[in-house]
Amino acid sequence: MRKLLVLLILLMPLTAICGNKHKGLKLPVSRWREVQRMKPDSSIVTFTDTLYVQFKRKDSFSYHNRNGFIYNGGYTINEDSILDFGTANYKIAIKRPTTLVLTNSTGIYVLAPDLSDTGKLIVIEKEEKALPVTSIDQMIGHWTVYKRQAKEQDGGTIDNATTIRAIFITGESTDGKQGFVFSGSDPGNDPSWYVKSLGSDQALSCEGKSPRIFKVLRCQKGEMVLEEDGVKYYLKQFK
Numbered sequence: 001m002r003k004l005l006v007l008l009i010l011l012m013p014l015t016a017i018c019g020n021k022h023k024g025l026k027l028p029v030s031r032w033r034e035v036q037r038m039k040p041d042s043s044i045v046t047f048t049d050t051l052y053v054q055f056k057r058k059d060s061f062s063y064h065n066r067n068g069f070i071y072n073g074g075y076t077i078n079e080d081s082i083l084d085f086g087t088a089n090y091k092i093a094i095k096r097p098t099t100l101v102l103t104n105s106t107g108i109y110v111l112a113p114d115l116s117d118t119g120k121l122i123v124i125e126k127e128e129k130a131l132p133v134t135s136i137d138q139m140i141g142h143w144t145v146y147k148r149q150a151k152e153q154d155g156g157t158i159d160n161a162t163t164i165r166a167i168f169i170t171g172e173s174t175d176g177k178q179g180f181v182f183s184g185s186d187p188g189n190d191p192s193w194y195v196k197s198l199g200s201d202q203a204l205s206c207e208g209k210s211p212r213i214f215k216v217l218r219c220q221k222g223e224m225v226l227e228e229d230g231v232k233y234y235l236k237q238f239k
Contacts, residue, residue: 003043021086025077027055032100033114039107051109053178061085062146070144073160073184086160086185130218136198139169139219143235150231161192164233167224169195181206 034051038044049065055075056062062148063085064070081092083102090102090109100111133139144166154181161183168191171180179195186192193208202216203227217232218225 012130025079026059027077027095029057030055031114032111033116034109035112037107038110040103040105042108047108049071051111052114053111054114063088069166069188070146072145072148072165072186073163093208131220133198133202133216133219134168134200136195137171139179139198139216139224140171141169141237143167143169143224143237145233146236147234148231164226167195167226181208181212 022141032053032055034047036044037047049068051063051065053063059074059076060072061075062070062072071085071087073086075086077092078084083090083092088104089103093103093108094099094101098113102109102111110120145164163184164181165184165186166182167179168182171178176196177194178197180191181193181195182188182191191208193206193210193212196205196207197206198216204214204216206212206214212228214226214228214233216224217227220235226233226235
C-alpha cells in the first residue's frame with residue numbers, strides 16, 4: 001500500500017503550477033516545514049535536520065535545515081516540475097494548499113505550511129544607534145544572510161553567483177586572509193572571496209574571483225548589516 005502511494009505521488013501531474021509550458025512557472029508566497037521523510041523505496045525514516053522552505057516574491061526563496069546554513073536566492077521550475085534552487089534541486093511531486101511533496105535521488109520530503117515563528121525577521125530596533133566598527137575582531141564569527149534589500153532600480157533578478165549568503169570572519173592570520181565570503185552558488189568548502197582588510201572607513205575589502213568592497217553599516221548584538229552598490233545584506237549569527 002505504501003509503495004502504491006509513493007508511485008501515485010511521483011506520477012501525479014502538477015496541473016496547478018504547470019498548466020501552461022509557455023509561462024514562467026512559480027509558486028505563491030508561502031512558508032513550508034518538513035513533517036515527514038521517506039527513502040526512495042518509501043520506507044519512513046526519522047530525522048532531526050528539519051527542512052524549512054520559504055517562497056518569496058519575484059521568484060526568490062529562502063531554505064535551510066534546522067541549525068544549518070540559510071540559503072537565499074532565485075529559483076526556477078521547468079516543464080518537468082524540477083525546482084532548482086541553484087544549490088539544490090527537487091522534483092515537485094505534489095503541490096496543494098496544505099501539502100508540498102519534494103523528491104530527489106536520496107528521498108521523499110513531505111512538507112506542510114509552516115505556522116511557527118521560524119520565518120520572523122530579526123532586526124535591531126530603529127532607535128538604537130549604530131556603534132562604530134573599528135576592528136575586524138568586532139566581526140569575528142559565522143554570519144548568515146537572512147534578508148536582502150535591493151535598490152529600487154533592481155528589477156528583482158537574483159544572481160546566485162554574486163549574491164552573498166554567508167560570511168565567516170576569522171580575524172588576523174598569517175596568510176593575510178581574515179575571513180571568507182560565500183555566494184548562493186558556492187559549496188560549503190569553497191568560498192568565492194576572502195576578506196582582505198577592514199579599512200578605517202568601515203570598508204570591508206575582499207579579493208577572489210573579483211574584487212569587492214562592502215560598507216559595514218552595523219555590527220552589534222549578533223547582527224551585521226553590509227552594503228554594496230545600493231544592495232543591503234542583513235546577517236545574523238544563528239545558534
